[in-house]
Amino acid sequence: MADESIANTNELTGEENTMPRLNAIDPKEATGKAKELLDGVKTKIGMVPNLMRTFANSPAALEGYLNFSGALSGGLLSAKLREQIALTVADANNCEYCLSAHTAIGKMVGLNENELVASRRAGSSDAKIEAALKFAHQIVIKRGEVTDSEVQAVRVAGYNDGEITEIIANVALNIFTNYFNHVAQTVVDFPKVALAAGKAS
Numbered sequence: 001m002a003d004e005s006i007a008n009t010n011e012l013t014g015e016e017n018t019m020p021r022l023n024a025i026d027p028k029e030a031t032g033k034a035k036e037l038l039d040g041v042k043t044k045i046g047m048v049p050n051l052m053r054t055f056a057n058s059p060a061a062l063e064g065y066l067n068f069s070g071a072l073s074g075g076l077l078s079a080k081l082r083e084q085i086a087l088t089v090a091d092a093n094n095c096e097y098c099l100s101a102h103t104a105i106g107k108m109v110g111l112n113e114n115e116l117v118a119s120r121r122a123g124s125s126d127a128k129i130e131a132a133l134k135f136a137h138q139i140v141i142k143r144g145e146v147t148d149s150e151v152q153a154v155r156v157a158g159y160n161d162g163e164i165t166e167i168i169a170n171v172a173l174n175i176f177t178n179y180f181n182h183v184a185q186t187v188v189d190f191p192k193v194a195l196a197a198g199k200a201s
Helices: 032-045 050-055 059-073 079-092 096-108 113-120 127-141 148-156 161-184
Strands: none
Touching: 032 050, 032 059, 050 059, 050 096, 050 161, 059 079, 059 161, 079 096, 079 113, 079 127, 079 161, 096 113, 096 161, 127 148, 127 161, 148 161
């Protein structure tokens, strides 16, 4: 979520969910490295999402997340595909915060409603994109233990080893935020997108 594509998110609405388990740091009260990082997020995207505020309990964790996310934003995969992978992973892991955040960000980078909904199911009308999303989904549900044929399928779809590496990296980045939000019970501060019926964690 630390991507330039989140600009103009001051239109996003704030909603309450369950009580958070970890404190969200108020950027106005932050000090030292946490303040430096949170100020940087505010300067870059115009807001400081609750995920970043909660990460800021550990400046090392926040900096690690921002660096990883920032590096991947300059990689081989498009902003749209990165958001589609994020939606696939968030849905697979039942993460309401990330599902809500990446639906909002996905709209900002040009995904339409059909693409947003399909991405949650690892689907797309574009066969190459769908191959990447299905591979991402398999990585999640198999905890990385994908088969030779699944690797071959994404390669045949047109992805080189560098792009496959970045699909894996984007999955890992999103698993990190999904799991963190599960533990922290981060308050959703994007327009809320509900999990599918029967998928609530």
